[in-house]
Amino acid sequence: MSTHRLVTLLFVASLAGATFVLVRADEPHSEPRSQYVTATKCKRCHSSSKIGAQYKVWLESKHAHAFLSLASDSAKVYGARKGVEDPQQSPECLKCHVTGYGEPADHFVAARADSEGVSCESCHGAGSGYWKKSTMADIASGKAEGSKFGLLLPKETCANCHNEKSPAGTFVDWPADSAKIAHPIPKGYTPEPD
Ligand code: HEC
Ligand code: HEC
Ligand code: HEC
Numbered sequence: 550m551s552t553h554r555l556v557t558l559l560f561v562a563s564l565a566g567a568t569f570v571l572v573r574a575d576e577p578h579s580e581p582r583s584q585y586v587t588a589t590k591c592k593r594c595h596s597s598s599k600i601g602a603q604y605k606v607w608l609e610s611k612h613a614h615a616f617l618s619l620a621s622d623s624a625k626v627y628g629a630r631k632g633v634e635d636p637q638q639s640p641e642c643l644k645c646h647v648t649g650y651g652e653p654a655d656h657f658v659a660a661r662a663d664s665e666g667v668s669c670e671s672c673h674g675a676g677s678g679y680w681k682k683s684t685m686a687d688i689a690s691g692k693a694e695g696s697k698f699g700l701l702l703p704k705e706t707c708a709n710c711h712n713e714k715s716p717a718g719t720f721v722d723w724p725a726d727s728a729k730i731a732h733p734i735p736k737g738y739t740p741e742p743d
């Protein structure tokens with residue numbers, strides 16, 4: 550008896566169909582707003598090569614240096630054009646070069662961590678609601694919906710900073726530019742038992 554193997558490839562355009570809803574604190578009846586916990590919280594579990602070393606990939610990316618680069622010579626040139634004396638102190642620059650700029654103090658578990666530059670939570674959303682292991686695992690397995698806990702898979706958020714208002718002049722070409730910052734969980738990854 551001959552065996553016919555039928556290989557069916559399913560391309561599920563789930564991401565394309567997904568919509569992400571940011572819950573804002575100023576809306577009545579909304580959930581308590583998530584707070585920024587900083588990238589050091591993510592580091593604990595996203596450092597091993599087994600899970601994809603997201604922390605390391607980010608740390609070596611330009612996003613992690615976005616605050617430092619506001620002290621560079623070209624930063625001074627851009628600053629001068631805008632009448633900005635110290636880019637590391639100016640809202641004109643900080644709003645796209647650090648995480649959570651302009652948000653009230655109670656959106657941060659501790660204080661705003663400017664030296665982290667554009668960190669995980671700039672793209673994935675403030676982490677206090679989702680960073681705990683059990684929540685993270687439920688989201689990854691599909692048992693819980695990430696957006697309910699403030700976790701975003703962030704295609705939409707790039708343009709918050711990559712837009713014509715950047716003096717460096719930039720646009721994000723999706724997916725080419727997301728490939729430049731890619732940090733996937735490897736296929737076949739299984740979480741460590743507790
Ligand atoms: C206590 C450990 C832990 C911490 C802390 C943690 N994560 Fe995770 N995270 C995981 C694990 C484990 C997975 C993958 C689970 C799986 O695939 O089974 C994951 C998955 C993810 C995913 C993929 C979710 C999806 O829908 O596929 C994102 C995005 C993520 N984490 C971002 C973050 C960010 C940002 C932080 C810091 C604010 C963070 N994580 C902190 C353990 C953690
Ligand atoms: C609207 C968001 C936005 C604002 C506002 C902004 N930047 Fe940027 N900046 C970006 C983005 C996005 C990039 C990345 C450009 C790229 O590599 O495509 C960048 C890159 C840079 C770089 C590194 C690249 C280079 O050309 O040297 C410097 C330095 C810089 N910006 C300085 C500044 C200064 C100084 C200010 C304030 C006067 C400022 N930026 C305001 C978004 C912004
Ligand atoms: C500049 C934005 C940006 C930053 C900063 C960022 N990420 Fe991501 N992250 C993304 C994008 C984009 C994806 C892919 C989402 C998609 O496929 O739609 C992603 C995916 C992930 C995934 C899921 C991978 C998978 O295979 O399911 C994890 C886990 C993750 N990020 C963790 C982190 C952690 C931890 C940090 C900080 C150490 C971080 N990210 C920083 C944009 C970012």
Ligand code: HEC
Binds near residue numbers: 703709711727
């Ligand atoms: C909070 C603002 C912010 C967000 C959100 C953001 N970026 Fe950036 N991005 C920057 C800044 C600022 C730089 C330049 C950092 C520097 O050189 O100082 C940059 C640099 C980059 C670079 C250049 C890296 C290199 O190695 O040349 C790429 C690619 C990039 N971003 C892709 C993305 C993508 C894709 C997303 C969305 C998933 C995203 N960014 C979201 C602010 C942001």
